[in-house]
Amino acid sequence: MSDKDHALPRRSFLAGAGTLGFALAVQPIAASTIMTDSQSLQTGVPAIDTGSGTMAGYYARPAQTGGPLPLVIVIQEIFGVHEHIKDLCRRLAKHGYLAVAPELYFRHGNPAQAPDTDTLLRDIVAKVPDGEVQSDLDATWRWAGTHGADLQRAAVTGFCWGGRQSWLYAARNPALKAAAAWYGKLEGPVTDNMPRHPLDIVADLKVPVLGLYGAQDQSIPVASVEKMRAALKLAGKDSDIVIYPDAGHGFNADYRPGYNPKDAQDGWQKMLDWFARHGAR
Template sequence: MASKNNPSLSVFLILILAVILTACAAQPATTENAKESAAGANQVADAAEPGQSTNADLTRSEDSAGMEIMAGETAYYLTTDGYLARPAAEGKYPAVIMIHEWWGLNDNIRDMARQLAAEGYVVLAVDLYNGQVAQNSSIAGQLAGAVRQDTEPALENMKAAVNFLKARDDVIPDKIASMGWCFGGGMSLQLALTGTPLAATIIYYGSLETDPEKLAAIKQPVLGIFGDQDTGIPVATVLEFNSTLGSIGVPRDIYIYPGVGHAFANPSGANYAPEETMDAWQKTLDFLARNLKQ
């Protein structure tokens, strides 16, 4: 882990000038350099045993990155299954545990898994709802609330997913990251707090922890993507999260986009912000490449 005084530990706060000045005043100058970045600059089978996967629905496709992928594979791990997308070419690749929003493992998450696989990653989109997918916010809230009340089964689910990937012949076992949006962003952080060995953690507007004793379990770099209009995760909480990570020496890139709210990267949601989403996605790819491909 790098020293907390390492100048490379920068927080990238994408905020209007007034907010940046406030942020800089609130953060230890010894642990981070706050700087602006323009948002939107880059366009961007039932019979299987747990731990196995089936190829009955396997299809080949190409994403915008041009890498042929194998998608539609059902991955069986623990007592549930997930969605696996991977490069078609033989070889060993870094991998990502992808964690769904509060809606569940739906088509949007499957599409994101395919997009990321086309960038050269084996992607396992986990299912923390045991096959349930919410069709409205009321059901989504109930499903997410049940997990939050008892997180242990979800944590065991994600740990099993990590072990599933580590055991695969096409995965580099020490190059596995977790990422999630909304509910999944919070669960990505919760997995990191267990001390599970990971190469990186990515949080898209997920619930945060600011207790330094709990955050001390994190040994890997963290990427955080947030909107300054997200009332559920206030800017002040994001800044405290960043400052605390800096004080204990955790490498992190934290971005706060102005004028966008919660779930701004969900193309099917009311808060969708396409320019900010493309910029955040490019930052995600850059972060993964630095920490999983180098």
């Protein structure tokens, strides 16, 4: 059964879209938005002990299971754990995973209330240190291990802001089996909050990473992606980069105008195959 088989009718979904958990900064919601049902799933809000506060988020898992489930940690876009990220968790749960998306901005503000992207970036995103995010991902890992996940079959994926964090977490957690980074930035200025970027930690990668990028991305030049491809090859890493010629940034974000359904579906299947090939299934 494909992900499309679980999508709710467009008309009924869009009629209630304003009441769902989409960030203000991404309004209006595009007609292409997918809403995956929760039939046969258990969904909820985790209470993740970070050691410096309780972190919420969203999780989805099959309702009936005979044992521990393979895990995917889903790392949010800049807009936080809004309805699209929750939907991605439900899609993964339909494939048999425990999927959990932690609210990684929880100490700094609510991205759902930011009126526009510039405000969100300035008042929340810029204040979130990489070290804090990576520690919170460790906490999410621990939470999953005590809530039905098989940590021997675990992966991480992230989108945009979360794509970059996925590369970093693949260099941090050797117990992961695989990672998939969707259009995450690979290089940039070094700051106190961002002391290293994915291109800086290629030699430290501990698990295979699948990078999914668009050639029409105005924020991540193809030259940067090719630089990462060359660095991975030079370091002898079992990772791969896919560049979609017609895709722009956020091509998997079905709620936005830049959504590219053909490439999004292909990338999603490639991600699932990548996880299975490397033991995260």
